[in-house]
């Protein structure tokens with residue numbers, strides 16, 4: 001029996017103020033797969049991630065994470081209770097361009113906060129796990145520092161540890177290196193590469209084409225809210241079917 005996809009999106013549509021931003025998106029992501037979502041500015045990439053994470057509620061279509069429907073109780077078709085929605089949303093973790101760390105908490109507290117308060121983990125267990133994750137991203141030595149004292153690359157590595165502490169089924173990255181100085185980009189990409197090697201399921205919006213090419217199993221290209229091309233990176237970056245993708249790749253060189 002083949003394994004259920006971790007993420008399964010069917011006919012997803014989303015409009016803002018009557019303007020369709022996502023149209024009939026279908027996407028399946030298998031366990032351990034890395035999918036890069038590319039497209040020009042305004043094509044709907046962030047909105048897609050935000051719908052998967054239920055930061056935005058889709059107008060139509062369905063999203064299943066680990067076989068469980070987001071947003072709707074499948075037994076009765078009603079919206080999920082806030083509590084049930086929170087537990088399903090925790091199956092997805094989002095890494096934002098702007099880090100979104102709690103400024104009043106230390107690095108260690110930032111990583112421990114949600115496991116203790118949302119997952120109900122004991123403090124000692126959460127602390128042990130947080131230290132392990134901070135070691136993994138090379139930030140254990142800063143555990144007692146506050147976010148303001150960290151570089152952008154360091155903040156993003158803490159943000160990644162914080163997401164991993166919730167043990168999500170899929171990690172969503174929304175331009176995780178776009179706010180960083182060029183010399184800090186590599187340290188965050190290295191952590192992401194390690195995550196992919198460890199088998200994390202990841203969906204990635206990025207402008208780092210070389211990175212997308214190196215780590216992706218699947219690349220999808222959005223144009224005005226539709227997926228107009230999807231392919232393995234070898235094909236996508238060397239021999240795309242659409243003229244639109246060809247032009248996009250030329251301009252991103």
Ligand SMILES: Nc1ncnc2c1ncn2[C@@H]1O[C@H](COP(=O)(O)OP(=O)(O)OP(=O)(O)O)[C@@H](O)[C@H]1O
Nearest residue numbers: 016017021039040041042043044045046047048205
């Ligand atoms: N909350 C919102 N309210 C109204 N319009 C929105 C909202 N969020 C996004 N949009 C619009 O939806 C469209 C798609 O935006 P989105 O941010 O998903 O694109 P994107 O491909 O991620 O762009 P970029 O690469 O510039 O970040 C844009 O026209 C944007 O202005």
